[in-house]
Amino acid sequence: MRWKVEDMEQIIAMEEYVDTLLYPVCVSFEEKWDENWIKEQFWLERVCGYTERQLTGRLLLFQTLFIARKKEMNEGFSTALIEQNIQALIQRFPHCIVVTNDSTLSIELIKKGVQAYVISAPPEEKTDTKFFLEKALSESNRVVKSCIALWRNELK
């Protein structure tokens, strides 16, 4: 998921075509540091990675934002931070879609006019199984459809 120099060179070369930002936001409510933190982030990044592969020529996968929050805390601060990042990049990327595991955050973002997609829960299967691959591809296909819908709205 870390940006590599070659990837960035490729993106810069395609600058006039890449107009969409895919922004993964992973929220964790677990108060105990355990494997669930990693599991959620891994699943989110895997799905976003497959989405990027399908839409390489038009979409840039942004670095994941990781938020640790207690359940009783308000998501206002997180929403404001994401909004600020998107606003700073809007000139370069007119389209942005946030992919998150937190439905509450997604509702708040949509209220503020930000496109957001809530990812399904990570599968229980091991990451090297065919089932895991198929589920990740199927989930990424849904994100792809959301991106295409975003572009179609632009054409209307």
Next chain:
Amino acid sequence: MSERNNKGVSRRQFLNYCLTGVGGFLAAGMLAPMVKFAIDPALQKAGAAGGKVPVASLSEITEEPKSISFKKKIVDVWTGEQETPLTAWIYKQGDQVIALSPICKHLGCTVNWNGDEKHKEQFFCPCHLGRYEKNGKNVPGTPPMKPLDQYEVEVKDGKILLGEVKANKIAEGA
């Protein structure tokens, strides 16, 4: 002096042994990579980087292109050999099985069969509206300048095996 030489190894013999040993060692060093290069394909396992992998049964393929996902070991300079998910659009054309790469030749997005309602029976790229015919030939006037690549295909015991991605030959009618 001559009595002592008869019992042990002479200086001449010792030098001969040394030269033979060093010469043999150098020759082995040069020949080993050549032998390995010659027999390497025979030693490769299915699914290893560069080998063919089974992806589907022949019975599940029709004349309508079907998207098949599979994993293949690909060598990456950062992570070494690792399993990477790939996809192919596979269909039958008479007795022949065709497998096309879904990677658009414009900027690398993934194309879909019948992805555009206005242009049926074509592959469609949603990123910049590129289009291809069923055989992978790029439709003139749309962004891609080349046909979709095709996979090396082998049918063995009712299974379809895919190998490396090559330049499209069927679009040229070859």
